[in-house]
Amino acid sequence: MRAEWAIATKDLRLLARDRTGAFFVLLFPLLIMVFFGSVFGGSGPGRGAIAVAVTDLAGTPLARAFASDLRTQGALQATIADDRRTAETLVRTGKAVAAIVIPADFDRKATSLLQGGRVEVELLSDPARGPETALLQGMLTQMGFRTMGRILESPSMGRDMVAQARLMIAASPGMTQDERSRLRTLLDAAEDVVVQRTPSGDGGVVAAPPLVQVRISELAREANVPRNAYAITFPQGVAWGLMGCVVAFGASLAEERRRGTLLRLVTAPLVRLQIPLGKFLGCFMASMVVITVLCVFAMTVLGVRVGSLAMLMAAAIASAYAFSGLAVGLAGFFRTEGSARSAGNAVVLMLAMVGGGTVPLAFMPPFLRTASAASPFSWSIFAIEGAVWRGLGWNEMAPSLLVLWVLGSAGLAAGHLTIRTREG
């Protein structure tokens, strides 16, 4: 391990003395974190459809219609979840910004509209997605009016509603005879309208009080998770720092080849695996330094509160491991320093963009969100977010940690194999 350690510390020293490298590894990610954090902090969500999970606990006609309204909304990308827990998981795991839960008594409450009935739809939201949650709330209220229109358009529902109102009028002891008869005349007229199904323009009912009331419940384990935009850009900053490390270390082997120093490594009494292992260790250490610096900065200067430090550590180690493997894989692959730097940059930049390094995953169109699964960035960002504000449990975190571990090991193995065949 001493030779690997020597290679790693030598590479770290070289990186620290290379101004451009150090800039992309540390300063640039900091700028990204601060810059995008301040931008997202002020504005609403992006233009992409908002991913939501929809759970219909009622399954009755009005509820079903309401759910299908949600699905056909252009601004939403709805996934049907069979129960509340599934919906919650979708939100926790970042696959949906929020879950909309349609209560079991949706139809009953909706048709008692005239008696002051209100449907309470629950919006389980991701605490970090404040702007989108507000948008969703407005959308749900709006859609409540459509349900109201449906009630009035349906002869049987209208008749039921009028009949219920008649019963209530009859049962109200405090009413004068005069009031009763006047209300009955009104109900007769209403019944005529409803039964003859005069197509009612929505305009006629818009003035009514909203039928759907949205109750927002936040899905945080920790009640005090702040709605801090930096909590979103912090994992992004980390991803960019890791990318800087990947490019620096991905090119370092080609640089050793150009300088001729690789010859000294190859002719030294080392086992071949020690060279990629040394590079891997160096990149891992650089990555950990970057993550630590960004973490401390985010927590002290930007006020980001971390949900679970232990999980953050696990996410950081797994991410550093994955990206170091990627660096060694790239290092083995590229022959010249120029190609390593430019192609490495291109590959890493693409992975970063697809993986949510630039545009947050939640704002991405669906096909890109699917593609992002192929990028280590998305897994790393997800794991870090999971620790910082998603409030994930270890079991929800495990898959991404595992994926990161597999990616890192695959990169290391690929790097080792290519270096072994290249250097004879």
Place this chain on the structure above:
Amino acid sequence: MSPAFDHDRERDASGYLPDVLRLEGLVKRFDGVAAVDGLSLRVERGQIFGLLGPNGAGKSTTIGMAMGLLRPDAGSVEIEGHGSPVRTEARRALGVAPQSEALYDDLSGLENLRFFARILGLREPSRAASEAIERVGLGPRGRDRVKTYSGGMRRRLNLAAAILHRPPLLLLDEPTAGVDPQSRASLLDLVRSLAQEGAAVLYTTHYMEEAAKLCDRVGIMDRGRLLDSGSVDELLQRHGTETLVFVQRNGHGEERVATRDPMGVVSQALQAGEVTGLRVERPDLETVFLSLTGRSLRD
């Protein structure tokens, strides 16, 4: 880690000087063209073997195979007691100074050496580094970044990296290229003293004077083949057959006579009288090379 070879112990046990490096029938082709074509040579302990040849002769390719960097297409490389340099243990016996310096510009001279000492597995890398840097006379500049070094200083550091672990076999590929005469003299002194301590040295150069002065044995190499090898005197005896005699007479230009009997030519000239100048030039490696290859080493 202590040196992999203990010269004195080996000498006591066997009583004779075994070959430290043995190259047998080496062939290396690049795109079907042979850069080294059936080369065999041996270097003994304490011996400096000079591989002399023009650009492209195949010197570096030979060194590359000796250090295990290039895989020969045919033939074998044997390092005393360890076999092929493909084996990790055998590489412990190697000290290499590649033709293009292998150094980290952004590290200081000492940091470079300390790093190389670590990957060589030395137990006291700092001590080995400072000893080596003193030996090549770079002590006062040890803490400066290599990018501030002159060409000659880089060459010296490149050599220092080869001797960190006092290896029994040194492979030095043009260690003096582009070095001023003063630095060159001190580098040659250093190589000589390393050989006196028991190291076997394979040394490439295209400076004939250097090879003649430094090397115990010289191999003449051209187009991938070792045309002949031996001590300088042996080579001269075999191939430097004609001595040049330059005679200057009153009113005439200098007359140049190539002969196998320089004494005869000189006495003849003196008998003829009117001689104002007389110069005899011993044949040298240049003449040897000329006679072996039919062309000059210098072009």
